[in-house]
Amino acid sequence: MSELPKTTLTDGTPVTPDHREIDPATGMQKGYVVLSEYERAKGFVRPVRRSYIHDKCGGLTTMGIALAETYAADPYFYSGTFCCHCRNHFPVGDEGEFVWDGTDEKVGT
Numbered sequence: 001m002s003e004l005p006k007t008t009l010t011d012g013t014p015v016t017p018d019h020r021e022i023d024p025a026t027g028m029q030k031g032y033v034v035l036s037e038y039e040r041a042k043g044f045v046r047p048v049r050r051s052y053i054h055d056k057c058g059g060l061t062t063m064g065i066a067l068a069e070t071y072a073a074d075p076y077f078y079s080g081t082f083c084c085h086c087r088n089h090f091p092v093g094d095e096g097e098f099v100w101d102g103t104d105e106k107v108g109t
């Protein structure tokens, strides 16, 4: 039996070498890595939250469930995230630029 992958892209397909390429039309990456469905099924250490605020612009971004569950399963998985208003990626974590919508809790902590 083959080993289950720890990570996939958001649609469950294998991680590709070019997934970080930026689409100039949206500023988003071609694909985003998430913890695999199997890894996420092991449980969450934070609530599953879909939306965050970028403190530099005040803009709200809502993510898909696979990304939201990856943050909930491993809050330190990502070093940065996308702001759909700035159309760019910025850091998360203690020194990061994002808080979960409706809280003062930093994304990535």
Ligand SMILES: [Zn+2]
Pocket: 054, 056, 057, 058, 059, 083, 084, 085, 086, 087
């Ligand atoms: Zn922004």
